[in-house]
Amino acid sequence: MGPLFTQAEQSRGQKVPQFLVVITDGQSGDDVKIPAETLRAQGITVYAIGVRGAVEAELLEIAGDPNRKFSVNNFDALNPIKDDIIRDICSTTKDEPELVCGREQMRLTVSKRILEEQGLNGFSAHLVDPRCHQQLDGNRTISYLVDRRKVCGNLVKNNGTHVTYSNTVFVFPSNRSNASLSVPRCFPFSCVFPLDDITSLDAAIGIQPAACQSSGEGVVSSGDPTRASMTLYTRPDFSEAIPAGPVRLPLGSALHVAVSVNNTEYDGFGLLLETCYFTNSPNASDPRKHFLIENRCAVDRRHVQVLESGASLRARFSALLFLYHGTYEDVYLHCSISMCDHSSAPCSPNCSRRKARSAVSSDQLAVAVGPISWF
Known part of the structure; x- marks a missing residue:
């Protein structure tokens, strides 16, 4: 043979x-x-x-x-x-490193054979933060893991439609000794996550190039989009949720609304209500809009009260329901949201003075509920 x-x-x-x-x-x-x-x-x-x-x-x-x-x-x-x-x-x-972009973790997998051929000790590796060196030892590969959060030197960049998490795995030579400095080989990687309902982090963080030997621009992969959810409540303490589906409410009643993002990778961020409005159709781009919240502030404080926005991964507001379009047609509630980085920018809306009206940005996709019927 x-x-x-x-x-x-x-x-x-x-x-x-x-x-x-x-x-x-x-x-x-x-x-x-x-x-x-x-x-x-x-x-x-x-x-x-x-x-x-x-x-x-x-x-x-x-x-x-x-x-x-x-x-x-x-x-x-x-x-x-x-x-x-x-x-x-x-x-x-497979010679090329494999990158998996998960909802909770990012995992870069490298062939042991490739590391050995390059004279590298795969178990010596760490991320940009040397304290981070979580590894999984496979049969023929080594995987390096990092949480999808602002930890271990992860750099976060947002362009309005996608959020990119970047880091670098540094692997040292097998003949490394304590007597001299050994220059590591680096494996840069980036995970790109589409922003579905999340539209902006309000802070662009620049990525500095890694100062080590690298074979290219690094491994880039994509992950699932992040989504937000909207829940309606009948009680002002937000303790009794209205089941999903069509809603029937009397005119003049108060509707209590919570919008949330459940992804732990956004720890340290605040969810901001940019705009919220009613339409007579499920289409968020319906030209007939009645705004409840605009430019992060209540349009009419007699009818709308913003209770929480920018402080955590949940935003809340309450609104009185009237015939906003002069008819008893069903209405749909839409909200456009963004994410604010607490460490880089103030996240509390400044509503001390009225701002000029602006349309919903084209890169802000709506979170919606409805139909809501009157009686």
Whole structure:
């Protein structure tokens, strides 16, 4: 078997990963350990699959790793194993770091083989903040994790439609000693999260380039958009929520509204009510709008009271319901919101004087509830 791999390697202009899958349903008539070790010494990855009757000890000698040893009761059961082997091979041959942008964490996964070829000790790594070095040791990879929050040197940048979290993994050489400084290799990465209902962080944070050896601009990936929710309440203490769906309320009654973002990665931010208004259709762009809140302030304080805005990840206001458009048509409530960074800007709305009316910004998508009917 060895000469076949040697011939295949010589026929290519460059070295490529080599794999061997052995399927057996019985005991071998000769020694398998030494030939398997010889193949693995040549850099060939061996998988061993035993069908009913195969000897487990021999399967392990062939594969050399319990993670590459499989056992099934019949040949029909080979199909699910195929997917496992393909997935393992693909993760082994993947040279580029893999970035996963989750709702709670960001995870950068790097091949151990690539680190070893570059003379790097993967377990020496840390983020921009040296105190942050959370790792997961995989079979052939090392994953570096960081929470999706303003921690561990994460830099946050907002362009009005997306929020980008950036950091860098620093990996030191294997021959690093305490007697001299060793320049680390860096792996920059960025996660881009679309802003759905979140429109602005009110603070642009510049990203400084990493001062270390890097092979490129870094790994960039995207995550799920952040969403806000709106809940209606009948009581002024916001203790009794109105079930989702059509709402029927008497004219002149008070409607209590809470808008919230439940994502923990926005710790340190405040949710601001930019505009809130009624329309007679579910379309937030309906030209017939009656504004309750505009430029972060109540339009008519006799009818609208802003109770909380910019202080936390929840904003609240109360409004009296009247025939704003002169008809008894159902109405829909829409709110446009933004996020304010408490560490970079004051987040309390300044409503001491009336500001000029402005339309809802095109990059602010509405949170809406309705229809609301009168009686």
